[in-house]
Amino acid sequence: MQAKASKLWASALSEAAPTPYWTDRPDRPAPTEPLTTATDADLAVIGGGYSGLWTALIAKERNPGTDVVLVESAMCGHAASGRNGGFCAASLTHGLANGMDRFPDEIDDLERMGRENLDAIAAAIRRYGIDCDFERTGELEVATEPHQLEWLQESHDAAVALGYRSELLTAAEVQNLVHSPTYLGGWWDRDGVAMLDPARLAWGLRRACLESGVRIYEGTPVQRISKSNGKLTMHTPHGEVRAPRVALCTSAFQGPLAKVSRHVVPVYDYALMTEPLTEEQLESIGWGRHRMGLGDASYQFHYYRLTSDNRILFGGYDAIYHFGGKIAPDLEYNEETFERLSEHFFQTFPQLDGLRFTHRWGGIIDTCGRFCAFFGSAYKGRLVYAAGYTGLGVGATRFGAEVMLDKLYGLDTERTRLRMVRSRPLPMPPEPFRSVGINLTRWSLARADAHQGRRNLWLKAMDATGLGFDS
Known part of the structure; x- marks a missing residue:
């Protein structure tokens, strides 16, 4: 049977x-042309998923005169942003329980900001006429x-x-x-x-960026970054972008900044x-x-x-x-x-x-040791990044975009004062210890599911070191 x-x-x-x-589906937009020359911008965004699209769009909302260039290795929304389940959550911390465990002193603020962020997403969808079947169910x-x-x-x-x-x-x-x-x-x-x-949200944000004057170059991977004369240069196969400020939004993909991958x-x-x-x-x-x-x-x-x-x-x-x-x-x-x-x-x-x-x-x-986004900077603050959203990036990336722009422009805000924003998860161990630990955790979670949720010694040890997994 x-x-x-x-x-x-x-x-x-x-x-x-x-x-x-x-x-x-046939309404998938045609790609833009790749970058084939050298260009200057006020802000460069690397990555065309939700994180990069929200960063570019909000930068234009804050100051329409800002010249923003976004470069994407494939096509905007082709990876996690276009193929996820379409759950747009208010939580910024991968659920209330995870947030209470990790940031108990500021969970009220984090939850309030998360609900405000979800409201802002709904407002942006209405404002830009994005047809993405948004239902607050x-x-x-x-x-x-x-x-x-x-x-x-x-x-x-x-x-x-x-x-x-x-x-x-x-x-x-x-x-x-x-x-x-x-x-x-x-x-x-x-x-x-x-x-x-999810895909129509990404395509709608892309359209809104283009209509706001963001220059988008798809099929344009950034191979390395160099610095000179107070600017960073993003080197691509056939061109380069020079900008004094850079937002790195490459999610789980290995970008031009190796230190991010230690945590992702x-x-x-x-x-x-x-x-x-x-x-x-x-x-x-x-x-x-x-x-x-x-x-x-x-x-x-x-x-x-x-x-x-x-x-x-x-x-x-x-x-x-x-x-x-x-x-x-x-x-x-x-x-x-x-x-x-x-x-x-x-x-x-x-x-x-x-x-x-x-x-x-x-x-x-792109998961990480604390199962919610973390933030950092490089090149003396000229570049900022966000990563580690752990499946809740549909909503939380908009909040992350606000944080990155605050940090890039040196703003002291309620967001940047959060311990969640100022702290980072522990780095993951190198191989082969990384694989051993991850696979042992997966096995232990399966055992816990089969034994009334009881966490074994390995999971308890992960809890004690701040690497506990609850979802």
Whole structure:
């Protein structure tokens, strides 16, 4: 019986295109021309994901006369920004629990700034007419094991203490929202998460940048940086950009500043997208009434959501690190993980038996030892960077852009005074210790999920050194 079921789960993937669903559409914009000459600018931005796009756009909002040049090695939004799950969270700290553990003295301010940041994202989407299916639905975290109910209670209590609209739900109440035999209870953060189309957000920000006068050169990797006469020069294959200020926004990719990679771990995450559900199929799971994002409370968790045309994106669980932080196109496709996700999908929604997947893909997340963004500078403050968003960059990158611009222009702000902004996570150890530690942590998390959430000695040691992993 199990073998037959496994074949059915695998067969649902047989026609799934090995490409991100979000970018596999005809409205994808044409790339700009690469840089082929030398040019000067007031501000140079390296990287065309959310981080770089928000930095360029906000720089123009602050001072429309600022000459901004953005260079991107491929095309804006091609990596994590265009292929993620589309969960735009208010949290700046990878969740309230992680923020309370790491920054207890300023968690109230961090949460307030995060909610203000999400409001500002919504306002920018309206102001620039970005059609990205933005829906502030909140997120429902579900318990699939009895021990997780206590965790949901703790999350709910913390949210209520901060004045948030939060609901703790019984098994029956959760089933009334979304029908799955695996759900034992839930916690619904009503306001802290919005759902959106990630690629169209990136493309919309790109368009807004261009219309604001930002010069964007795609297909233009920065190979090295040099300094002279109070400016930094970004050297590219066929040109160069000279600027007194530089924002480095390369996420998990190795950029021209090696010291950033000491703190960043590129981890591969994978997702599936179904064909559109029929009205009957949507009714069978009951989800269409509220359309909130969903995630389970396991350490190795799944995240899933509905699209505007009622497909289901289903991702997460596996988080795979390759020796030496290897990043390569072939690592975006992992058939074993895709089959595991398919199996978990139909265990979650057995009533959708027969539904097929149209797309399967993977990509890298830039995680770090504290699981939320960190900031730094180089070249005596002429260059600043932000990295380590750990999957919550859809929302938090806008806040990070504000921080980088504050630092570049020497502004003393509420943001720059935060300990979160002034401190950095511990650097990751070199290989082979890095791989051993990461894989031992993954194994330990799987063990904890199988043993009522009990953390073994390795995880407790990571907690004690500030490298604990809770999500």
